[in-house]
Amino acid sequence: xxxxxxxxxxxxxxxxxxxxxxxxxxxxxxxxxxxxxxxxxxxxxxxxxxxxxxxxxxxxxxxxxxxxxxxxxxxxxxxxxxxxxxxxxxxxxxxxxxxxxxxxxxxxxxxxxxxxxxxxxxxxxxxxxxx
Amino acid sequence: xxxxxxxxxxxxxxxxxxxxxxxxxxxxxxxxxxxxxxxxxxxxxxxxxxxxxxxxxxxxxxxxxxxxxxxxxxxxxxxxxxxxxxxxxxxxxxxxxxxxxxxxxxxxxxxxxxxxxxxxxxxxxxxxxxxxxxxxxxxxxxxxxxxxxxxxxxxxxxxxxxxxxxxxxxxxxxxxxxxxxxxxxxxxxxxxxxxxxxxxxxxxxxxxxxxxxxxxxxxxxxxxxxxxxxxxxxxxxxxxxxxxxxxxxxxxxxxxxxxxxxxxxxxxxxxxxxxxxxxxxxxxxxxxxxxxxxxxxxxxxxxxxxxxxxxxxxxxxxxxxxxxxxxxxxxxx
Numbered sequence: 070x071x072x073x074x075x076x077x078x079x080x081x082x083x084x085x086x087x088x089x090x091x092x093x094x095x096x097x098x099x100x101x102x103x104x105x106x107x108x109x110x111x112x113x114x115x116x117x118x119x120x121x122x123x124x125x126x127x128x129x130x131x132x133x134x135x136x137x138x139x140x141x142x143x144x145x146x147x148x149x150x151x152x153x154x155x156x157x158x159x160x161x162x163x164x165x166x167x168x169x170x171x172x173x174x175x176x177x178x179x180x181x182x183x184x185x186x187x188x189x190x191x192x193x194x195x196x197x198x199x200x
Numbered sequence: 201x202x203x204x205x206x207x208x209x210x211x212x213x214x215x216x217x218x219x220x221x222x223x224x225x226x227x228x229x230x231x232x233x234x235x236x237x238x239x240x241x242x243x244x245x246x247x248x249x250x251x252x253x254x255x256x257x258x259x260x261x262x263x264x265x266x267x268x269x270x271x272x273x274x275x276x277x278x279x280x281x282x283x284x285x286x287x288x289x290x291x292x293x294x295x296x297x298x299x300x301x302x303x304x305x306x307x308x309x310x311x312x313x314x315x316x317x318x319x320x321x322x323x324x325x326x327x328x329x330x331x332x333x334x335x336x337x338x339x340x341x342x343x344x345x346x347x348x349x350x351x352x353x354x355x356x357x358x359x360x361x362x363x364x365x366x367x368x369x370x371x372x373x374x375x376x377x378x379x380x381x382x383x384x385x386x387x388x389x390x391x392x393x394x395x396x397x398x399x400x401x402x403x404x405x406x407x408x409x410x411x412x413x414x415x416x417x418x419x420x421x422x423x424x425x426x427x428x429x430x431x432x433x434x435x436x437x438x439x440x441x442x443x444x445x446x447x448x449x450x451x452x453x454x455x456x457x458x459x460x461x462x463x464x465x466x467x468x469x470x471x472x473x474x475x476x477x478x479x480x481x482x483x484x485x486x487x488x489x490x491x492x493x494x495x496x497x498x499x500x501x502x503x504x505x506x507x508x509x510x511x512x513x514x515x516x517x518x519x520x521x522x523x524x525x526x527x528x529x530x531x532x533x
Binding site (some may be wrong): 080083084086087111112115116118119120122123125126130132135136139142143146147162164165166168171176178179181182183184185186187188190191192193195196199200 | 228242246248249250252253254255256268285286289290293297300301317320321323326332364368370371372373374377381382384385387388389391395417440453454455461463467521
């Protein structure tokens with residue numbers, strides 16, 4: 070197999086990363102294919118290892134609390150048109166919502182990981198003040 | 201090396217903050233820091249909902265209840281307090297938060313506070329700023345905890361956190377995974393470039409210089425330096441590549457929450473940047489074959505006219521075509 074063919078197959082596998090069982094099966098298929106790449110075997114191996122790390126990332130412990138807090142962060146960063154006071158209120162509302170999500174987290178680690186994201190919103194508040 | 205200002209509100213804790221600051225400079229491989237040495241408390245109200253902040257004027261603010269009090273108890277009462285699992289997690293996260301915020305203040309040697317203030321307005325670069333710094337800090341925290349705490353506290357803290365079963369999670373999940381995947385893709389594509397080097401280059405730079413630094417890293421591992429000898433063309437190519445990377449990460453302001461979205465976006469940003477470098481190599485190698493002297497006098501189209509991916513892909517953070525084979529580069533020796 071040529072590297073280009075391997076890379077095309079790998080793109081298909083990564084494109085299905087939101088389906089964890091399909092992604093796992095795809096990585097297993099890539100392991101077999103990587104061993105058959107004859108023009109650039111080292112590069113195929115490096116891309117295989119990068120794909121295996123992706124699999125580790127998406128199968129790491131999932132936290133609904135942290136993901137919802139991240140979603141709140143994204144919304145709170147989108148400043149509405151309006152006065153600085155209105156923008157500040159919008160961001161502060163996001164900070165409070167993340168704190169509420171953190172308080173209700175099922176584990177200590179999830180609560181603390183969610184709270185960490187409020188630091189980015191403090192920077193947005195500072196930015197509003199400087200403008 | 202900047203040290204804690206003795207007038208700071210936050211107590212010294214036997215030099216803990218200086219050791220963290222020193223460690224951050226080391227693992228970021230940064231030339232300098234804009235930290236003034238001042239460590240104060242987050243204002244009441246903010247201190248219960250956030251752990252820390254690197255301010256625009258170079259101070260480090262830390263939460264009294266979430267960071268300073270747990271670590272003060274650890275120092276005052278010893279490792280026995282770690283039997284409280286919440287306190288153990290807070291000590292761990294407190295050290296990580298201080299390192300993460302100090303990571304925002306690492307800078308090139310010539311960087312000034314005025315530069316930092318200008319950079320603060322680049323809110324489109326927040327996903328890359330948080331993603332790269334969190335990815336690097338998260339990776340370094342286990343070893344850093346052991347380096348900055350005395351052994352009689354560091355080891356028990358590491359054990360207490362590990363005993364809780366689940367891995368300590370990174371924050372900013374959609375951004376951190378994108379930074380990690382981007383780094384992994386570049387490490388796979390370019391021989392002798394490690395993913396860790398990419399993370400470092402992304403984490404230690406200030407927001408406005410980060411895309412250029414990542415572009416420099418990619419170009420340095422390609423055959424372009426030998427092909428693009430006209431400084432204006434080299435600068436134009438670098439600028440286009442940096443814009444492609446910067447725009448890709450700016451697009452993460454709208455990433456979906458699910459992990460696979462950040463993963464795929466990181467892969468696409470890297471894929472688009474790699475494609476630009478590889479097609480650029482082919483283009484400039486062909487031009488050189490047809491007479492580089494004439495080319496360098498400006499007969500050829502502007503840099504990137506052939507090498508750029510389709511315009512509609514830029515805003516989405518890259519195209520879907522795979523990177524070109526580097527066989528050609530290897531073949532040219």
